Each structure stands twice: as structure tokens, then as C-alpha cells.
Amino acid sequence: MADESGLSPFVFACQGGLVLDQSTFVMQPGMALELENFEPDVQGGYRRISGYSKWNSNIVPQDASASEKVLMSAHFNNKVIAARGGKIHEAGKTGSWTQIDTGRSNAGKYTHFRYNLGGTDFIIWADGANRATKYDGTTVTDLTGTGAPTDPAFVTAYKNAIFLAGHSANPEEVIFSAPYTDSDFTAANGAGSVKVDSRITGLFPFREALYIFCEERIFKLVGNTIADFVLQPVTREIGCLNGFTIQEFAGDLVFLGPDGLRTVAGTERIGDVELGTISRQVQERFTGLSNVDEFDSVVIPDKTQYRLFFSDANITRGNTKGLIAVRKGDTYEYSDLRGIAPSSTDFVVVQGESIILHGGFDGYVYRQEQGVAFDGNNVTGKYRSPDLTMGDAGLRKSFQRVILNYAPEAAVNADLFVRYDYESPNAPRPAAYPFDTTTAVAIYGSSVFGTATYGGQSNPLVRQPIEGSGFAVALRVNDRGTSAPYSLKGFQLEFEAAARR
Incomplete structure (x- = not known):
């Protein structure tokens, strides 16, 4: 038996998320320099995300052009209401789409409220070009009463009243x-109205206030009726760039502010200084x-997760990027x-x-958190650790093995890479080590796929011999795109001390 008395273990848990504002020299080992399509897991580690599939296999009927995107995808009464072009349809998970509203012209992206x-x-919606409309599952009714705006973009409810804003006649006015x-x-x-001094970009009721987001300001309306409504400033220096990024989370x-993601509490408490930003890393x-x-x-409520999508009609689906934010304690991981x-x-x-929906630029409505693929397209995940020196950047280490702790949900098909000395071209670059379900089964000495992978042991250990040496080492996991979700929990590196630089 080989003498392993000189081996030193270095153990770290996967935690901290994607960090891009620190040198790898000071990053915690469990943080990630790359973390794509892995989500910080509420149960610990980094989980390869689930896929999405069509809500209904039928495309939402187009109005005038096949290039029309889905402008609204709203769940109501166990169906989805979808807008495309100047028409609005509804459908369950099967069957054809049924038209419920038509004749809308130049409709923009919809806001809605149940x-x-x-x-x-009821569900009410607004598109920035037509009358706001309510629907009770049977009848569609436009809001045409005296005093109602003709083309509001934003709609919500607060203190038992409907609030509308973003109309072209006065984009700084809220009508209720x-x-x-x-x-x-x-x-x-x-009924009545309140006016602010900046173009409104979103409305959101939160706790005992209605927050009014503007391009360069944020206000809140407090009170119960027109008799005691009071408009209060939250900040006059920071605004919201896009109302569709506002979420209770x-x-x-x-x-989304001009300097990244912010929270209202942070902005109110700290003013408009950088400390209010939660996305610094x-x-x-x-x-x-x-x-x-x-x-x-x-x-995604059951994961305490916020997803921001950098959608752009000119960028293909496969190249569209975004961010995941997960709240853990008093910090955020990305x-x-x-x-x-x-x-x-x-x-x-x-x-x-939890039902998570999105409408696509291709005319379909999808449900997220479903299956292992993006509607038949592979979900490729990437993880890279910081460059790890084990506390001594001047000592060369000869690495013997990696022990990987993970939690599979079904079959895993990925590769483990070991890279030395900050991926210098002169450093050793061992070939990929397969990290898949077959490897996990072999550890437990069983040829029964189901038992070893998801039977008794929920967090298998992959004990992988590796080769190479260096002053620093980094680990990569590249998912091949055919895996079911799994969570990387942590690693142990075993090494021998070699020469000092």
C-alpha cells in the first residue's frame, strides 16, 4: 500500500456564489470565479438549474406577423393569458388557445395584477397604448369611465383601489x-391622482405603502384613501431603469438601478450611496x-431566488444571459x-x-423549473473555483486526488478539470476526468444504477486520483448538457508539499 502519511487535506464547501470583485488571492475557497447555470442552493452548494418546457404545445396565435413576441404571460384561474400582437388569448396546459380580446393597437409589454x-x-392588464382591461374569466371589460387614462402602461392595486400610471398624456401622474x-x-x-416630478417606470405595493418608481426618483404613497394619502420621497438621486425588474423578494x-440591483430598504436606509447596491460582487x-x-x-418563492434576464430581441435564446440572486441569511449569492x-x-x-412562467420571442409560453432541458435544448453548466494556494502561495504542491461531494437528482454527465498556476500555458493541463453517474456507482461497489445514485446515499463522494503540481490549483466542472440537476456540495484536495519557490 502506498505511503500516504505525507498527504495534507484541504477541504472546502461550495458557498459564497459568483464573486467578480475580489482577487482570487483573497477569495474564500468556496466562492466561484465562474458559475453559469448553477444556482446557489438553499440546501447548500451549487445546483445545476432545472430546465423549462412549453406550458401548452401550441403556439400563441399571431396577429399580423410570425415575428411577434409574447407581450404578456399571466396565470389566472388555472390557465395562462397570453398577448401577442393586438390579440389576447387564454389556454390550459392542453388544447388550443382561445381568443378573449382583440382590437388592441400598438400594444407594448403588459403589466398585470390579480x-x-x-x-x-379578476385580473387587470395595461399595455401603454390602449385602455386598461379587466377580466373575470368570462367577460373582458375596458376601463372607459370618466377620468380613467386612455393608455396606461402600469397597473396595480393598493388600499382597495386600482392605480394606473405611465399614460402618454402625463407620464408623471398616477391615477387611482x-x-x-x-x-x-x-x-x-x-378617486384622484398624484403627480411626481420624474417619468414613472413602475408601481409596486409593498407592506403599507405604494412605491412609485421613476427614472431618477423613488416615492412612496402612504395612507388609506384620498383623504389621508401622503406622497413621501424615498430618494431623489436614484431611479429604476426598468419596471419589469421590480419584484418583492x-x-x-x-x-434595477443605474448601478446594479438595489433594494428599497437599503435605498431608504442609506440614501443613494453605493452601500444600497446589493450586486457589488x-x-x-x-x-x-x-x-x-x-x-x-x-x-422563485420556494428557493428565495430572484432571476434577472438580459433579454434582447436581437440576441438568440442560446446567447441570452442573466443573473440569479439567492438570499442566504443577510447576504446575497449570485x-x-x-x-x-x-x-x-x-x-x-x-x-x-410555485408556477413560474415566461413568454418567448418565438410566440410560445413556457413553464420554468421543469425537466432537465431548455425545451429540448441542452442546459450547459460551468463552475470554476478560485485559484487555491492552501494558505501558502510560495509552496509547490504535488496533488494526488480530489474528493468531490455532490447530491444527484438523477443521471449526471459532466467533466472535472484540474488547472494549475492560474491556468498558465506553461503549467500542466491534465485531460478531463469524467464525473458521471457511473463513477459514483463504482465508489459504492454496486452495479445497480438506481440504488447507488439516488437510493440510500444522498450525497455521494467521488474519489478521483489526479496528476500534476503547482503553486496554485483551480477546479472546474463542465456539465455536458445532458445531466439531470445535481448539487456540488464541496471538495477535498489531497496534496504533498514539494519545493518552495
């Missing part, structure tokens, strides 16, 4: 209905982003997204089940 009035469930009605906008009955409101992902109009976002290109999004929790 509410209950007098015991009846009388209490306990969605169609009466007469001042005598309690992890007990706060997250939105991935700030370079926002550098140079100028066309943010088509960006979108969604929340990773990159690639291959999801929403033109609209929605999420809802129905009887404890």
Missing part, C-alpha cells in the same frame, strides 16, 4: 379609482448594459444564467405549488 372584488377574482371599485374614476366618489423590493455584469428596455425578472430569453414573465403560488 385581485378579488366583491368575491369575484374610488375605493372598492375598479371602474369608477370620478373625484366625487373618492426575500422581504424587500428589488429593482457581480457589478461587472452590469457594465456596458445600455439597452435595458427588454429586461425582465421573476421570483450566479450567471444563459439560455433563457423571456419576453414576458409571471409567477404565482397555487395551493403551495
Whole structure:
């Protein structure tokens, strides 16, 4: 038996997420220099994300052109409401799409809000070019009452009233209905309006306030009715670039500001200084982003996860990027997204089940968190550790093996790479070591695929002999795109001390 008495172990857990604002010399070992299509797992580690599949196998019917994107994908009464061109349709998971509204001209991207009035469930939507419209599952009704705006872009509800904003006649005005009605906008009955001094980019009710996001300002409206509504400034120096990035997430409101992702609480508490930004560790992902109009976002509630999509009609689905943010304790962990290109999004929790939707530039509606592929396209994941010196950058180490701890959900098909000395061209570059289900089975001495992979042992250990030496080492995992999701939990590197530089 080989003498292993001189081997030193170096163990680290995968935690901290993607970090791009630190030198690898000071990064914690569990952080990642590359983390694409792996999500920081709420149960620890980095999980290869799930795929998505079509909500309904039929394309949403086009209006005038096959190039029309899905402008709205909203879940309501166990169906999806989808807008394309000047028409709106609904469908369940099977069967054809049924047209419920038509005649809308020059419609933009829709906002929508679900509410209950007098015991009846409604959904209301606005597109920035036509009347706001409500739907109860049977009847579509435009909001045409006196005082209602003709072309609002944003709609929500707050304190038992409907709030509309973003209309062309006055893009700095918010108009609200009388209490306990969605169609009466007469001042005598309690309807009214408030005006701000910057173009409105989004509305969002949160706790006991309605937040009004503008290009260069943020305000909040507090109170119960027109009698006691008070408009208060949150900040006059920072605004929201895109209202579709505003989400309630992890007990706060997250939105895209000019300096990255921010939270309302952080902005209120700290003012407009950089400390209000929560995305500093991935700030370079926002550098140079100028066309943010088509960006979108969604929340996955059971994962405490926020997804931001850098959607662009001129970029193919496979090249569309984005970010995942996961709240862990009082910090955020990030990773990159690639291959999801929403033109609209929605999420809802129905009887404890999270339903995550997005409409595509191709005319289909998709449900996220489904299966192992992006509607038949491979989900390729990438992980790279920092360059690890084991506390001594001047000592050459001769590496003997890597022990990988992971949690599979089904078959895994990936490669493990070991790279030395900051991937210098003069450093050893061993060939890929297969990291797949067959390897995991062999460790437990069983030829029964199901038992060893997902039977008794939930977190297998892959004990992989490796070769090479260097002053620093980095580990890569490249998913081949045919794996089911799995979570990388941690690594142990075993090495012998060699010469000192």
C-alpha cells in the first residue's frame, strides 16, 4: 500500500456564489470565479438549474406577423393569458388557445395584477397604448369611465383601489379609482391622482405603502384613501431603469438601478450611496448594459431566488444571459444564467405549488423549473473555483486526488478539470476526468444504477486520483448538457508539499 502519511487535506464547501470583485488571492475557497447555470442552493452548494418546457404545445396565435413576441404571460384561474400582437388569448396546459380580446393597437409589454372584488377574482392588464382591461374569466371589460387614462402602461392595486400610471398624456401622474371599485374614476366618489416630478417606470405595493418608481426618483404613497394619502420621497438621486425588474423578494423590493440591483430598504436606509447596491460582487455584469428596455425578472418563492434576464430581441435564446440572486441569511449569492430569453414573465403560488412562467420571442409560453432541458435544448453548466494556494502561495504542491461531494437528482454527465498556476500555458493541463453517474456507482461497489445514485446515499463522494503540481490549483466542472440537476456540495484536495519557490 502506498505511503500516504505525507498527504495534507484541504477541504472546502461550495458557498459564497459568483464573486467578480475580489482577487482570487483573497477569495474564500468556496466562492466561484465562474458559475453559469448553477444556482446557489438553499440546501447548500451549487445546483445545476432545472430546465423549462412549453406550458401548452401550441403556439400563441399571431396577429399580423410570425415575428411577434409574447407581450404578456399571466396565470389566472388555472390557465395562462397570453398577448401577442393586438390579440389576447387564454389556454390550459392542453388544447388550443382561445381568443378573449382583440382590437388592441400598438400594444407594448403588459403589466398585470390579480385581485378579488366583491368575491369575484379578476385580473387587470395595461399595455401603454390602449385602455386598461379587466377580466373575470368570462367577460373582458375596458376601463372607459370618466377620468380613467386612455393608455396606461402600469397597473396595480393598493388600499382597495386600482392605480394606473405611465399614460402618454402625463407620464408623471398616477391615477387611482374610488375605493372598492375598479371602474369608477370620478373625484366625487373618492378617486384622484398624484403627480411626481420624474417619468414613472413602475408601481409596486409593498407592506403599507405604494412605491412609485421613476427614472431618477423613488416615492412612496402612504395612507388609506384620498383623504389621508401622503406622497413621501424615498430618494431623489436614484431611479429604476426598468419596471419589469421590480419584484418583492426575500422581504424587500428589488429593482434595477443605474448601478446594479438595489433594494428599497437599503435605498431608504442609506440614501443613494453605493452601500444600497446589493450586486457589488457581480457589478461587472452590469457594465456596458445600455439597452435595458427588454429586461425582465421573476421570483422563485420556494428557493428565495430572484432571476434577472438580459433579454434582447436581437440576441438568440442560446446567447441570452442573466443573473440569479439567492438570499442566504443577510447576504446575497449570485450566479450567471444563459439560455433563457423571456419576453414576458409571471409567477404565482397555487395551493403551495410555485408556477413560474415566461413568454418567448418565438410566440410560445413556457413553464420554468421543469425537466432537465431548455425545451429540448441542452442546459450547459460551468463552475470554476478560485485559484487555491492552501494558505501558502510560495509552496509547490504535488496533488494526488480530489474528493468531490455532490447530491444527484438523477443521471449526471459532466467533466472535472484540474488547472494549475492560474491556468498558465506553461503549467500542466491534465485531460478531463469524467464525473458521471457511473463513477459514483463504482465508489459504492454496486452495479445497480438506481440504488447507488439516488437510493440510500444522498450525497455521494467521488474519489478521483489526479496528476500534476503547482503553486496554485483551480477546479472546474463542465456539465455536458445532458445531466439531470445535481448539487456540488464541496471538495477535498489531497496534496504533498514539494519545493518552495
